[in-house]
Amino acid sequence: MIRDTFYVRPLSSFVIRFMADNPGVWFFHCHIEWHLMQGLALVLVEAPDEIQNTASQQLTDNHIQVCKNIGVPYVGNAAGNSENFLDLTGQNVQQQTIPTGFTKKGIIAMTFTCFSGFLGMVSLATYGLAGISTGEEIELMEDLGIDPEEELEREEQEDGVLHLDNRDSRSSNFAYGITGSEDDKEKESDSNRKNNIKSTVITTQLTGTSDANESSNVHSSHY
Numbered sequence: 001m002i003r004d005t006f007y008v009r010p011l012s013s014f015v016i017r018f019m020a021d022n023p024g025v026w027f028f029h030c031h032i033e034w035h036l037m038q039g040l041a042l043v044l045v046e047a048p049d050e051i052q053n054t055a056s057q058q059l060t061d062n063h064i065q066v067c068k069n070i071g072v073p074y075v076g077n078a079a080g081n082s083e084n085f086l087d088l089t090g091q092n093v094q095q096q097t098i099p100t101g102f103t104k105k106g107i108i109a110m111t112f113t114c115f116s117g118f119l120g121m122v123s124l125a126t127y128g129l130a131g132i133s134t135g136e137e138i139e140l141m142e143d144l145g146i147d148p149e150e151e152l153e154r155e156e157q158e159d160g161v162l163h164l165d166n167r168d169s170r171s172s173n174f175a176y177g178i179t180g181s182e183d184d185k186e187k188e189s190d191s192n193r194k195n196n197i198k199s200t201v202i203t204t205q206l207t208g209t210s211d212a213n214e215s216s217n218v219h220s221s222h223y
Contacts, residue, residue, distance in 0.1 A: 005031070023047035024057060039094045043078075 006014055039059050051057040059067075064074055073080030079091035086166035104108070 014151070020046050023050040023054060 004118050006016070008014060018048050026044040026046065027041065028044055030036050032040075045051075059074060069076040076082035077085045077088065077091075079088045081089070141148050141151060
């Protein structure tokens, strides 16, 4: 008897060539147990006529008795058919074969998996856009060793510099003749209109005050 073992590396394969010159029943299988349980095995029957004529290849009485006790046929093909060897009706098959397509359990699992993923995305978007409150922000800054007052002063200074930069950029745009969009022009015209109205109201008030002063001077001269 000759035994050969081949090691298959991950994501690889191999080709086996052998000369069938040793009559007998050979069991070709994988050494990984769960692979063998899933059917990764093959029985090679070489020279069945010579097997029957060779005394060393015959079943012993003990072996035959064991097969009878457990109900396993020892005559015929894989299905125990000794009349038509090509008829494999009733042969032992792998139990719980992998079903084709999606099963009910698979559909339910996939549905809840997609639903969980959707809830996770909603949670990330909600908490990401909501921000944190002032109290929580102060607590976080204190935990990180940051002084909230100094951070507030720094932000105010940065805001002041930002406003100044915006004003300078706006003045440079006017200097180079760069105009804004239509919305900016409308906002600018509205602000100019409001300023003109304010100046008109102030001028009217000043004029009314001067007229009142002149009339009081006239009355005082008459007296």
